[in-house]
Structures are given as structure tokens and as C-alpha cells.
């Protein structure tokens with residue numbers, strides 16, 4: 057089975073169409089992922105989207121009455137734009153809303169379900185099947201679970217560039233630090249998201265509602281479990297060197 061590869065454009069800044077073109081001309085990706093778990097304002101320009109590719113919308117973790125209507129409208133709009141649209145969700149309320157609207161087939165259950173849900177058992181999987189979930193995203197923090205998920209006939213998505221969450225906050229960290237608002241125009245989170253640490257293999261990321269430690273990738277771990285990964289999600293361009301290295305490994309294998 058050939059692993060499908062999706063590219064997440066979270067860290068792409070507004071005006072780097074050149075970078076998008078460069079990476080898309082270098083590799084054959086199956087689709088792109090719009091939006092971030094951590095900040096509503098992390099998005100790319102949709103005019104730049106190649107409509108033949110699959111389009112996913114990664115919805116934010118924090119959905120409140122402030123942004124819930126907007127997020128639902130984004131889903132409806134993106135579903136119209138792309139014939140191959142799906143939505144990654146991390147929130148039970150949104151899951152229920154999409155189920156009621158007959159859109160459950162679009163849903164990929166996001167990785168933060170399993171970062172919040174510490175126990176993992178057959179009853180939980182049965183509940184997800186009952187809710188109509190067919191696809192699940194996992195990151196390296198929960199990598200060992202991917203085998204069980206696959207064995208229970210879910211389609212699996214693996215987010216390769218994982219990070220260890222230090223903490224979440226209800227309001228944007230950067231807003232607290234700078235006193236400025238992160239808006240679709242200011243895109244505050246995009247400008248300040250990495251604090252270099254002494255250890256060159258780890259960085260502290262500050263963006264939106266989270267603080268996390270980024271680690272170098274463990275490709276051997278991925279290879280060990282690759283048979284259970286139907287799809288892989290990569291982030292760009294923050295880890296461009298990692299992407300190059302990873303794709304070389306995949307190309308050798310396929």
C-alpha cells in the first residue's frame with residue numbers, strides 16, 4: 057500500500073507562493089491542509105490552492121461562541137470550493153454539529169482527541185464507530201495506538217512532526233505577551249513562534265493557545281509502524297529539511 061502524503065501549510069506566510077510552488081514541483085503530494093489547531097488566523101490564500109488536489113481544513117482546538125459560527129461557515133465554504141474536501145476536528149461539539157448536518161463522512165477525528173483522552177480502550181473505539189467516525193489522526197505522542205486504530209478498521213492519518221505540549225491556555229499567549237491582537241490581518245502568531253533553546257534539537261514554540269517543545273523526528277519509529285499509516289501529514293515550511301529527508305526515505309521504500 058502506498059502511503060498518501062498531505063502537506064500542512066500552517067507556517068506558510070501570506071506571500072510565499074514561491075515556496076508553495078517550489079515544494080509542489082519537487083514532490084507529488086496528495087493534498088494540502090488549511091488552518092491550524094492553535095490559531096484561527098493561520099491560513100493561506102485560497103486562490104493559491106490547486107483545485108485538483110484534496111483539501112483538508114484543520115479546525116482550531118478552542119471553539120467557543122466567539123468563533124463557532126465562523127468555523128462552521130468555513131467548513132461549508134471549503135466543501136463547496138473543493139470536490140475532495142475533508143475536515144479535521146478536535147472538538148465534540150463540532151463533531152455533533154457535522155453529524156446533525158449529514159457531514160460526518162467528511163470528518164477526520166483530530167489528534168487532540170487522543171492527547172486529551174488519556175485512556176484508550178475498545179469501548180472508546182466502539183463509541184467512535186457509533187458516532188460514524190471512519191478516520192483518525194494521531195501524532196507521535198500516541199504513535200503506539202496507531203496499530204490498534206488500524207486493526208479496528210479506521211483509516212489512519214499520522215502527523216509526523218510532533219511536539220510535546222507544555223501547556224494550553226484559553227487565550228492567545230502572544231496576545232498576553234505583546235498586548236496586541238492576533239487578527240486575520242496582523243497574524244501575530246505567525247511572526248513569533250519559535251524560541252531557540254541551548255539544545256539545537258529542541259525548540260520552544262509559542263503560538264496561539266499553546267506552548268510546546270518541538271523535537272527532531274524519529275524516522276525509525278515511523279518505519280516501524282508505517283504499515284499502519286494510510287496517510288502521513290507533514291508541516292511546511294518550518295521543517296523543510298525534515299520533509300526532504302523524510303520524502304527521500306519514503307521514495308526508497310515505495
Ligand SMILES: [Zn+2]
Nearest residue numbers: 095238245264
Ligand atoms: Zn494567533
